[in-house]
Amino acid sequence: MAEKNPMGAAGRAPTADRADGIRNVALVGHSGAGKTTLVEHLLAATGTIQRTGRVEDGTTVSDFDEVEVRQQRSVNLSLAPMVHNGIKINLLDTPGYADFVGDLRAGLRAADAALFVVSASDGIDGLTQMLWEECAQVGMPRAVVITKIDHQRADFDEVLAACQDVFGDGVAPLYLPVVTNGHVNGLIGLLSQKFYNYATGTRQEKEPGAEYESQIEEYRGSLIEGIIQESEDESLMDRYLSGDHIETKVLIDDLEKAVCKGNFYPVLCSGMGIGAAEILELITQGFPSPLEHPLAEITTVDGKPVQGISCDAEGSLVAEVVKTTSDPYVGRISLVRVFSGTLRPDMTVHVSGHGLADRGHEDHDVDERIGTLSSPLGKHQRTVAKAIAGDIVAVAKLSRAETGDTLSDVERPLLMTAWTMPDPLLPVAIRAKSKADEDKLSQALGRLVAEDPTLRLENNAETRQLVLWCMGEAHTDVLLDRLAKRHGVEVERVDLRVPLRETFGGKCQAMGRNVKQTGGHGQYAICHIEVEPLPSGGGFEFVDKIVGGVVPRQFIPSVEKGVRAQMDRGVHAGYPMVDVRVTLYDGKAHSVDSSDMAFQIAGQLAMKECAQKVPVLLLEPVDEVSILVADDYVGSVMSDLSSRRGRVLGTEPVGTGRTLVKAEVPELEITRYAIDLRSMSHGTGTFTRSFLRYEPLPSHLAGKLSTASE
Template sequence: MAERATGTAGAAGRAPMADRPDMVRNVVLVGHSGAGKTTLVESLLAATKTIQRHGRIEDGTTVSDFDEVEIRQQRSVNLTVAPIVYNDIKINLLDTPGYADFVGDLRAGLRAADAALFVVSAADGVDGLTRILWEECAAVGMPRAVVITKIDHQRADFDEVLATCQDAFGEGVAPLYLPVITNGKVNGLIGLLSRKFYNYATGARGEHAPGPDHEARIDEYRDTLIEGIIQESEDESLMDRYLAGEEIATKVLIDDLEKAVARGGFYPVLAAGGGVGAEEILEIVTQGFPSPLEHPMPEITTIDGKPVTGIACDPDGPLVAEVVKTTSDPYVGRISLVRVFSGTLRPDMTVHVSGHGLADRGHEDHDVDERIGALSSPLGKLQRPAAKCVAGDIVAVAKLSRAETGDTLSDKDRPLLMTAWTMPDPLLPVAVQARSKADDDKLGQALGRLVAEDPTLRLENNPETKQLVLWCMGEAHADVLLDRLSKRHGVEVEKVDLRVPLRETFGGKCQAMGRNVKQTGGHGQYAICHLEIEPLPSGGGFEFVDKIVGGVVPRQFIPSVEKGVRTQMGRGVVAGYPVVDVRVTLYDGKAHSVDSSDMAFQIAGALALKEAAAKVPTLLLEPVDEVAVLIPDDYVGAVMSDLSSRRGRVLGTEPVGVGRTLVRAEVPELEITRYAIDLRSMSQGTGTFQRTFLRYEPLPPHLVDKVTA
C-alpha cells in the first residue's frame, strides 16, 4: 500500500506467467453495469504499463479490446481476464458482466478468483444486485475490498456513497483514502493511516502534508479506521493500549490491516477516477489480498464420487484444473480459460476431461482424454504464448475440443472431478426457428458450440409443440445468444410465439360406439366396440377397464382397442392436445371371423373416443406451476399483487435471512412465460424465483378461444 511503500510495475509487452503460487493474485471485479469496472481495468493496465493510455502495448501492438466500442460492448456480457505485473507479482484481473442475465459468467469469475474488488460508482451508489453478490462472497468467506469509482463525476458524492456502502455491506467497511477534489478536479488522495496527501496534480504521485482544512475530516475517518483494524487484530492488547491513549505505530496497523483483509475480516474502501487511485488499488491487491496458497481448495472427488484429500496448491502436485470459461470462433476454434488449482499445465500434455452434471440443460457429461494445445496469456483479443501454467494461475488453452465450461482437467492416470459451482436455472423460454433450410442445416452444430460456452443456457426440443426452445437467463441473454448465432456462426434464426403444451379431458360421462366396417374385394375390415368414457380426478392418468363377457370381442383384440384409444388420446379429440385423466371401459362389441383384425379394432377404439367427444363437453387443461419468489422485503406487496393478477394463488410468505422474504404461489404456466423479465423489472434486479410443475387445471372459458387460436 501507499501507506507502506511505492510499488513498481512489471515489464510491459510480455506474457506474464508466474513460477510460484505465492506470486499470483486472482482478483474478480464485481459491480453493476456502468459502475466503471472496465474503465478501472484499463487504468490498472495503464498504471502497470501493460498498455499505454491509447490502448497499445509498449511494443506498439494494438490491444483491440481497449480501443473499439464494439469490443467493449462484448466485454460487458463476457467474463474476460487481463493479467498484469506489479512488484513482480502477477495479478489476474477478472472483469465480470454487470447484468443479471450474465450471472453465469460472474459465478465463474468468483470461482476462479481468490478475492473480489466491488466496484461502486460515486454517482450512482449501490444497487440491489451488488448487495446480493456481497452476500454470496460473504457466504464463502471471500476477501473483499470496495473501490468507489467516478469520483470526478459531476454528480459524485464520495461521502454519501461511502455511507451507503457501509450500510449495505455491514461492519468492517472503512476507507483507507479520502479523495481531495477542488472545483470538480481530483487533485489526489489523503492516506488516513499515514496522514499524507498523495498529490497527482503533476501526473506523478508526490507526497505532502495535508492542509489544515482537511484535519477534522481526517480525524473523523481515521479513528473509525483504526478502531476497525484493531477489532480484527490478533493482538488482544492492542485495543487496551489504543483506548489508553497510546499512539499505535503505523507499521503495526498496516500489518494487522493486511492480515484482516486477507482472511476476509476487514474490507477497505478505496477511491478511483480523475487519474488517481490505480497505484493504491494495486498495493492493496498485492499486499492485502491472499495468494492462491491461502485460498481453500474446492471439493475434489474421484470420477465415481469418492472424496479426495491432501491435494494442495502445489506446482509439483497432481494436476487439478477447471475450465471457467469457453469461447469459440469459426476461424480460431475453441479457447478455454483454465484456472489451475494444483499441478502444472504444459502444452502438448494429455489430460483427462471430466464433468459436469448438467445433462438436463443439453450439456453431456464428459469422461475422455484430450491433448492440450498451445497455452497463452490473454490480453484483449491478443493471445501471448506461455510455456506453462503453475498451480494458482490462469491460462488460455487452445483446441480442447471436448472440454466445456465447468469441466475438470486432471492427470490421465489419475482422473479427478471438482465439485461444480452453483449455476442459476434459466427461466425465460424463447422459441426460435431457422430462417431458411441452409440455416436449419447449420443450426445444430452452432447450438452445440453455444451450449459448450454457456452452462446457463438450456436447450429443449419440445416433442409436443415441436418447437426448439432456448431457456435463457433474461432478454439480454437471449439477444446475445441470437447475435452470436448470426455473427459468429452464420446462422439466422427468428423468434416465434412460445406454445405452452395443454391437455384435454372429458367434462362428463358418456357411452360411445366405434364402428369400423368396410367391405372390399378381398379381406375387409370389421370391428365394433362399445366404450364408456368417464373423467378421473386431476392427476388420475388413464385407466382401461375390460368388461367383455361371452367373447363378443375376442381376447386377442381387446389390447387392440386399448392401443387405438391410447393413440387417439395422444392426438387429442378436439384441439389436438393429448387427452388425460380418463377411464375407458370396453363393455360390448362385435367381431367377424374373417374380416376382424388388430388394426380394425385399433381404428374402432379411436373412432369411439372421437364420438364420445362429440357427445359431452371437453375441457382444455393448462399446466400450473408452484412458484417460489425470493425478494427483498420492500417488494413483497408488489410481487404478491402481480402474482394475483396472473391468476395466481398466493399460498403464503416466510422470512429468509435478514430483509428478504420467500413468497409461494401457484400460477398457470401461460402467465409466467416472461416472468423472469417482469420480476427483474419489479424488484430492480434483486428478485429470483424457481418454478416446479404441479398439475393441470381447467382453462377458464374466456381464454379457450384465444389459446386454441
C-alpha cells in the first residue's frame, strides 16, 4: 500500500485526539500463532518500547496477568496502545484458547477491526476456523497476518491456500515474501510493485528483479480483481479487463472500503524484523475508524430504545466495561471502551448492569465516582487526562462495575445491549482447604465472578457443594491459580455429586404408628396409607379417603406434611422422592394425646415402612444435548454418545461442513463432556444442554450410588 491521501473528510489529517485518528484492532488467532510476539514487534516499530523479547523477570511488555507469566500463555484480553504517523492504535491481544472465548468476544466488542494471526509453520486448525466464524458473526472487518514466515518449516504458499480454502472468498495477499538462500529478506508489495528489502535490518525500497515478474503478475491480478469486485465503481472492471491502467490510489481507496464492509480480507506477512511497517500501514490506512463502527442497541435502563447516539466526543456518555481485573495494590481496574461522549478522571458516572443474574451478577443501577484514567501496557499504567469517544482506557476505583456494564451520564442513565456470553458447561466442585481459607473464599469468589462473566457460581443446596461452572480445564486452572496466588485462598477439587431422585418401584400399603406414653401428655397417631408410583414427571399427589372421622380433619394436613418431609429426605439413599401418589385411607386418633406433630411423625413412619415392602428406584437426571461439530467428527461423536448411554435423536446439516447432533444423555455421563468433546473434535465442537426429565438409573450403577455422599 502507498500513495493514500492522509487527509480526512474535513481536509484535516486525522490525529489521536479525534475519533478519526483512532484504530481499535483485535488480534485473533489460536494459541501459539504468534499474537503476543506480533504485538511486541509493532510496539518496537512505533518506538513505544525499545526492543522486543522478554525482560529480566521473564515477562513481556504485553503480559497482563501473573498467571500468563507462570503459564507462558495469554489467558486474558490485554491492551497495547501505540501511535503511528499521528494515528493512535489500540491493539487488543485476545486469548487463543477456546476456554477464553468470552475474552475474545469482549475484544471484538471493543474493536473496530480484527487482525487474524496464522502461523506459517503450523497452518490452520479447526479452532482457527471457529475463531474466524466468531468474527464473522459480528460482521467484523478482518485482515490476515501470516506470522513466522522466517521459520524453517514455513510455507507461505501452502498457508495462503489454506486461508483461502478455510476463510472463503475475499482472501488475497497484499505482499509476498522474498526468500533468498532459505532466508526471508524482504517483501514484495503487490499494489505498489516494489521490493521492500530488510536484509540490512532496515526497510529499503527497491525495484523487484525480473525473476519475480510472473509471480507478481499472477498474484497482483487476483488481488486487483478481488478489490474491483467490491468496488462501488462498476466501470472499473470493464477498464481492467480492457487493459486500462487502474491508479494505485483508486485501488487502495476501494480496498479500504471493501475491508470496512467485511467483504475483503487482505493477507500480510510477518517475521523477525520483517513486516511491521506494512501491517501498521494497513491498520492506519485500511482499517475503519470508530466513526465507521455501528453501535450496539442503546436503551434507557428500563428498556426504551434511544436514538441519536453516535461516536461524538461532545455527545452523551456511553461507555462499556469490556474487562475487569483486580490488582492487589490498586484494587479493581476496568478496561473501558468509550462509544460516545468523553470520560474524565474523578467524574461521577452511572453504572448499569443487567441480564446475568443467573451467573451471580445482580442487576444494578448505581452512581460511582471514577478514579484515575490510564493507558495500560502490560502492568504499566500511563496516566491520561481524558478518553474521548472511540478510545479505550483503563479506569480505576469502579468498585461496583463489572464486565459488560454500561457507564453513562448520571443525568441520562443508558444501557448498551450486552454481547453474547458463552455458557460455561464444565462443573467443578471445590471446597476450602482450611477454616482460614473458608472464611476468605466467599469474597474471593465474588471478585472472580465480577471479573469473568463466563464463570457461573453455584451453591447447590441439594448436594451441599460449591460448584464453579467453567469453560474448560484451562479456564478452571486459571481460576484456581488466581484464587491461590492473587487472593490467598487455597481450595481443592472434590468429586461432583449429581442430584438423583428416588421413587417407589411398585404399589404397597403401610401403617405409620406413633404411640408413646411416658407419663403425662403422650403421643398417639396411627395412619394407613397406600403408595403407588406415578409416570415420570407426575410429581406428588396426596389423596384423602378418610371416612367416618377416624382421623380428625385437622390432622389430615399433618399426615401430608409428614409424608412430604420424608419425601424431601428420601426413604432409601437420602435423595428426594418424586412421582408418587399417597392415599390416606384409615387411621386412629386419641382425644388427648393426638397432635399435629404426632401425625406428622406417623406419616413419616408410614413412608419408611413402604420402603421396606417394595423396591425403591434411583432416578437420574437426563439432559437434552445439542452438539455442533464438523462433519469429519460426527461418527466419533455419535459413537461416544452411545458409550455414555445416550440416545441420538437425529442429525441435521448446519451451514457448510458442520452437523448438529441432538441426543438425550444422562447427566452422570456428561459432567466432563466439555473437555471430552473438545478433544474429540480438535477444539471445534460446541454443545448446549438443558434438563429434560428423570429416568431410572440402571441397577449396576444404582448399587454404586446406594447412599448419598455426605
